[in-house]
Amino acid sequence: MASLVYTHLLPQLVLLISLFHFNLAARRLADSAETQQPLLFQYHNGPLLTGKISINLIWYGKFQPSQRAIVSDFIASLSTPTPTTAQPSVATWWKTTDKYYQLSNSKNPSTLVLSMGTQIIDETYSLGKSLSNQQIEQLASKGAQANAINVVLTSEDVAVEGFCMSKCGTHGSLTGASVQGKSNKFAYIWVGNSETQCPGQCAWPFHQPIYGPQSPPLVAPNNDVGLDGMVINLASLLAGTTTNPFGNGYFQGPKDAPLEAASACPGVYGKGAYPGYAGDLLVDPATGASYNANGANGRKYLVPALFDPSTQTCSTLLVLLISFFHFSLAARRLASSAETQPLPSNTTMALFFMEKSPSISSGMANSSPHKELLSQISLPLFLLPHPQNLNPLLPPGGKPPRNTTTSATQRRPPLFYFQWGAHKNAINVVLTSADVAVEGFCISKCGTHGSSKAASVQGKSYKFAYIWVGNSETQCPGQCAWPFHQPIYGPQSPPLVAPNNDVGLDGMVINLASLLAGTTTNPFGNGYFQGPKDAPLEAASACPGVYGKGAYPGYAGDLLVDPTTGASYNANGGNGRKYLLPALFDPSTKSCSTLLVLVISFFHFNLAARRLADSAETQQPLLFQYHNGALLSGKISINLIWYGKFKPTQRAIISDFIASLSTSTPTKAQPSVATWWKTTEKYYHLINSKKPSSLVLSMGTQIIDETYSLGKSLSNQHIEQLASKGAHKNAINVVLTSDDVAVEGFCMSKCGTHGSSKGASVQGKSYKFAYIWVGNSETQCPGQCAWPFHQPIYGPQSQPLVAPNNDVGLDGMVINLASLLAGTTTNPFGNGYFQGPKDAPLEAASACPGVYGKGAYPGYAGDLLVDPTSGASYNANGANGRKYLLPALFDPSTKSCSTLV
Structure with missing residues (x-):
């Protein structure tokens, strides 16, 4: 199944759905177009949709008749017997897909004629207002299955698995009911109305994007941001469905994340398009609406560029855009x-x-x-x-x-x-x-x-x-x-x-x-x-x-x-x-x-955050998988190994944070660190909902090494050596290095790390113990590892926030320590909860990088609480009157990023 993944994926309200604003297919285009061979759409010898195909519409939820007319008129515009007089037209746009059929058989190419089929209206939300992928398939099966594309359209108040998280719509195929002993495959599409959920992702350019270059939104040609956005996504998926209906037609890249006819040209609608700018478009003098295609019944639409396989370029109705991918794959590697x-x-x-x-x-x-x-x-x-x-x-x-x-x-x-x-x-x-x-x-x-x-x-x-x-x-x-x-x-x-x-x-x-x-x-x-x-x-x-x-x-x-x-x-x-x-x-x-x-x-994002971009944007929604390994449970002591010069006040910031995690007397002020930490309990409930294990964290011992016993330049082996100084049984040993200590990979690809090591043998038995390392980045790379308390060295620039404990380095360490603690407890030995490859796992907090509050996006940490006295930004109260800024955690029960504010 192929997904139409929106170009800008970011947080909405309290939940960050996804930070990654290019889909896997679009990134693969950048990769494939910049390697030795030019971008070539490959035909994988499978069937394309041919003949007379009916498009059946299944309307799920509340749609006004005028909204349904926008979509039905668009369908009628695709293959009209009498082409629309006004040019450019939807029918002209659609003719680009003919070239795929000519390539597969130039001597005797097949033809495709699309027409409006039946419409099924389900305004009673028969399957509820929260749909899984399986329920989308169930709805798609309600339409006729022979010579048909069944299109499921969900209203703005219906949540769909992965919607606004990694996709705006999707297409696929199913085996229909047996007729006279023969079963036929039929194609289906799903598109959601994003107007009240994520218009910045799925209805751009008719809504302000939530990420990337900011420019005023365009006026929607049918005066309905949600429905005009649905037309764009439906148009894209129709092109992919007809030319790659069963996963073995025309596409580039891997089969589970194909680059198809329209997804090859994301965000391109007219001449001169680039990210944040849809291109030079036509403007209706009466309404000010932007469009590039005329349709049936006097309609105007904005339709995406299609990849032209004969010229190997993105073709728009107004001009041919060659390409805007000017960075090589190599430039994204370290x-x-x-x-x-x-x-x-x-x-x-x-x-x-x-x-x-x-x-x-x-x-x-x-x-x-x-x-x-x-x-x-x-x-x-x-x-x-x-x-x-x-x-x-x-x-x-x-x-x-x-x-x-x-x-x-x-x-x-x-x-x-x-x-x-x-x-x-x-x-x-x-x-x-x-x-x-x-x-x-x-x-x-x-x-x-x-x-x-x-x-x-x-x-x-x-x-x-x-x-x-x-x-x-x-x-x-x-x-x-x-x-x-x-x-x-x-x-x-x-x-x-x-x-x-x-x-x-x-x-x-x-x-x-x-x-x-x-x-x-x-x-x-x-x-x-x-x-x-x-x-x-x-x-x-x-x-x-x-x-x-x-x-x-x-x-x-x-x-x-x-x-x-x-x-x-x-x-x-x-x-x-x-x-x-x-x-x-x-x-x-x-x-x-x-x-x-x-x-x-x-390079201030670690490998895991970069792998998230790959894993979160493939066909399947982001699902944290349990790999059948042990989670930390029972009473666990957190031992701190201080390496280098730290002031007592700095050590107190960390120790108070540890004490705030599982305090017997919960902090009265809310939201609290303890409340934030309770999200991790959901991982334990998923393993055994009837009798879940429990975890109680407490402060253990503190070891202070101010003499730099291993020097001021440490390798990863040195970090493990220092971590081994703490107790091994029922413990997490946390190594904290001062701002004058260089650590292998620090500021280059990581701000901290966690892992496990085998402890010394006790009574003939060895225990694995978990450890964490976090460095103080204040004098080395605060723009990477102490943001948002320091100006970032990359990306959107905004004023740094005031650190809640008035120490940029230590408040940054708290953020990184909090993130690594969540990863350590839920994936201590590399076989717990994570997504993606084992050597670069996406864990409980690293799934939500840069998200601290409502409305977060790259360069903006989100809407946070502000201390009226100090002006410091925070989102959690801790022990001894402390305030902290803590990262969002991935909630496995809702499959979303959860923040405290």
């Missing part, structure tokens, strides 16, 4: 090193310049770099000679290729192959001018690097490395020349002045620098990189968009500024040149290094 053999020190560089031709793709159709995305960055640009001193490269024999120009001022031969350059000890760099189109340029890459086998010399062939970079100034400067041009995606800020006063060439320098770094350290695909070989994360691509201190998406970092020209730069080069160069990943420190300052890391 770097580490592998064995390499760098290029020899005497390597030279050959520069090619190309003059105008219709398209370079024809001459390089067999050249792998032009089918591959590796958008990287690099380093030694100041080593390049001044352009005026560049001698044009002549091919072997001393004569230039025919029809090429060899003057120092032009230097632009037309079509050529990388083989024109020297092959031995060389990097051949191809530079294409602003008027040259290159396959994949501006779609999925700004340049690329690779290697090829040279011609045989004295019976021996050499591999040589090559790079290609294009001048994007007139084609896509928003993708390939940022930050010298306004970006077409993400946060918008004024462009910087280019240091050489040439947006296109200064952008080329950035891309060439990146690719040089990748080429020298991974020339033949088996050097230094992280991730899959066909989409490696290399020396510069590990640090995308980072040029100086404090960089985050939309901000290149603190840079030097030329007082004369106002140009931004970070490196000086030969002949007085100034350049902007990307950060490089430093393998010795495992961090991104800039010329101006060392950025420890801007």
Whole structure:
């Protein structure tokens, strides 16, 4: 079954449904479109819906007749015998799906004719107001099952499993009742009315999005935000249903999370679309409503772009949008090193310049770099000679290729192959001018690097490395020349002045620098990189968009500024040149290094939070699974091992928090820490509802190591060694490191961790004990590990909150400790409650990252309580008058994130 997952998934009211605003299919498109092969929709040899198909509507819940007419008129508009006079029309939009049928059988393509079938109205909520996926299938079965698509439409007051959490609708297939001994499969669709539940997710752009770029919502063409949103989702699912009805038709990616005809183009409705902007649309002069298609009975609709398999692009009714996926898969991975053999020190560089031709793709159709995305960055640009001193490269024999120009001022031969350059000890760099189109340029890459086998010399062939970079100034400067041009995606800020006063060439320098770094350290695909070989994360691509201190998406970092020209730069080069160069990943420190300052890391979400994006957005709703292992139960002591310098007042903040969890005298002030902790009891009830186990936490012993007995730089093994100092039986040992202690992975991929270890043998028996480590990030990475009490270094920027105990580092530690305690008790040994892979589990609190109160979204912690005296933000009261900020916990009974306020 395929799901239509909305583009912006976030919290509503007290429950955060999901933080992840791109569905798995859309992310897979970004992955697949940026690997070696271009995005190709594959036909998996299964049937498509053909012939005369009736669309039966099952209305579940209260709908006004005028609302039902919006949808029925849309269905009538799809395949009308007399096409709507006004163009563009719904029927014209739908004709894009014909191309799928032509591809499957070009000589004798099948046809599909859709028509309105029967309508079934269930206003009595016969199955209640909270429906499971099975109940949706049950409703879908009420319609005719032969030659039909049964569409279930639920009203705004009906909750559906996964709705607003990971999907706005879905489609699938079922086996119908047996007729004359034969059973037929039939297709079905479900779409919900999101108007009162999650219009920011499922009715955008007719409602303000709850995440991402904020712009005024558009006026809905039928003056009904919920129903016009349903039309968008129904249109998308209809396209997916007809071209992939039974899971073996046209799709890209894995079968359980397919990228289909419309889900390939999320959020695209017109020319120039990008996240937060639906594109240039038509506007009704009378109502101000935005639309892109005319329908039956004078209707106007907004319908999504469809992927055109013949052109391999997203096609809208108003204009063809090639693609807006300009970040590679590699840029989403974190770097580490592998064995390499760098290029020899005497390597030279050959520069090619190309003059105008219709398209370079024809001459390089067999050249792998032009089918591959590796958008990287690099380093030694100041080593390049001044352009005026560049001698044009002549091919072997001393004569230039025919029809090429060899003057120092032009230097632009037309079509050529990388083989024109020297092959031995060389990097051949191809530079294409602003008027040259290159396959994949501006779609999925700004340049690329690779290697090829040279011609045989004295019976021996050499591999040589090559790079290609294009001048994007007139084609896509928003993708390939940022930050010298306004970006077409993400946060918008004024462009910087280019240091050489040439947006296109200064952008080329950035891309060439990146690719040089990748080429020298991974020339033949088996050097230094992280991730899959066909989409490696290399020396510069590990640090995308980072040029100086404090960089985050939309901000290149603190840079030097030329007082004369106002140009931004970070490196000086030969002949007085100034350049902007990307950060490089430093393998010795495992961090991104800039010329101006060392950025420890801007990866402030742990692996588990990134895996949540994958697991929460697949076909199934987010379900915490119990893996039949033990949970911590009984009386458990929490032992604290303080490593480094902590003040007594700081230690009291933590110890009071521990005491607040299971106090015999509950805190009178509500909401309380103890109330927050009671959510974890639901995990125990799920295992054995009749006789659930119980857990009582209490403060154990405290061990103080102020002498840094293991030094100030600790490995993971050191953390386990420190954790072993506490009692092993019926205990959780918590290691807390001070702000001057570096821990492996701290600030890079984690703020703390939990695990288990085998204790010493007692009376011939060994016990496993659980442990936690949390670091004080105040002086190292408060933007990662102490948010929202410190300005974040990535993402939406808002004023930090006042810490409730007036200590940014310790209040941040409380948040992380609270999260890890919840994970430790419900998944202490790796086989308890979690979702996703065992080595990167999604646990009780990590399922709800960044959520602390009602209305939370990235950059905003939610609506919190504020202390009138101190101005501090909090959501829980603790022992001894303490106030704390605690993360939301995933409630397994409601399958949602639960906050205290």
